[in-house]
Amino acid sequence: MKPVKNVFTIVVLLLSLILTACGPSKQVTRIDTKEVTDLSGKWNDTDSRLVSEEMVNDVLSRPWLTDFLTSKGKKPVVIVxxxxxxxxxxxxxxxxxxxxxxxxxxxxxxxFVASKEEREEVRDERKDQQDFASAESFKQFYKEIGADYVLSGVINSIQDASEGQKVIFYQIDLELINIETNTKAWIGNKKIKKYIGQDKYSF
Structure with missing residues (x-):
């Protein structure tokens, strides 16, 4: 019985090797970063890029910018x-x-001015310069430029799915708020709707 057992073991090993060799192989192809790729239907780099471009074009075309330039005589300072x-x-x-x-x-x-986290890092560096940098090169405190506006927002989504089909709806809302007066200078809105279909039967 022992030779039969050994033969069986060898056959199993050979089959495993054959199945492994015949299995799917991974292929990696570099593509242009601006090429639209939707594999899962979820939010991806294309959505991020297109939404940011469209909403920035919108905010820069609205009256608040011209009004600020006219009244202040300088470009507005904005922080995200x-x-x-x-x-x-x-x-x-x-x-x-x-x-x-x-x-x-x-x-x-x-x-544009640095974000809250970035400012803290820069302030730490400026503080170190007071102790270790030369008198000719260290940077002074209280020279920062305060922002006139803050841009903030929210991303919401709604999903609806049934029998292998799914619809994902995204709504992106951004607001530009005057830091001194708390008034809203601009409200932008972008909506994305994706349909993800799947064959019910495949052969």
Missing amino acids: GKIRNKSNEHIALETFSKDIERELLNSGKIT
Whole structure:
């Protein structure tokens, strides 16, 4: 019986090797970062980029900007505040915030200041300079520029699914608020609706 057992073991091992060799192979292809790719239907880099571009174009075309330039004679100073994720999925909010910052800053129409976390890091560096940098090179306190407006918002989503089909609806709301008066200078809204279909039967 022992030879039969050994033969059986060898056959099992050979079958395992054959199945492993015939299994699916992974292929990685580099694609353009601006190419639209929707694999799962969830929020992705394309949504982040397109929403930020569209909403920044909208906020920069509204009357508040012209009114500020006329009354103050300078570009407004803006900071991106908290953008909350109230959707049903994980969203890389930092990526979305940075997309907005980049579009606003590169427009050349506003002055941008660092976020709360970034300011704390810079202040720590400035504090170290008081003790260790030369008198000619250390940077002084109380020279920061205060923001005129803060841009904040929220991302919501609604999902509806049945029998292998799903619809995901996203609503992105952003608001530009005057820090001194608490008045809202602009409210932007973007909606995205995705249908994810799946064949009920596959052969």
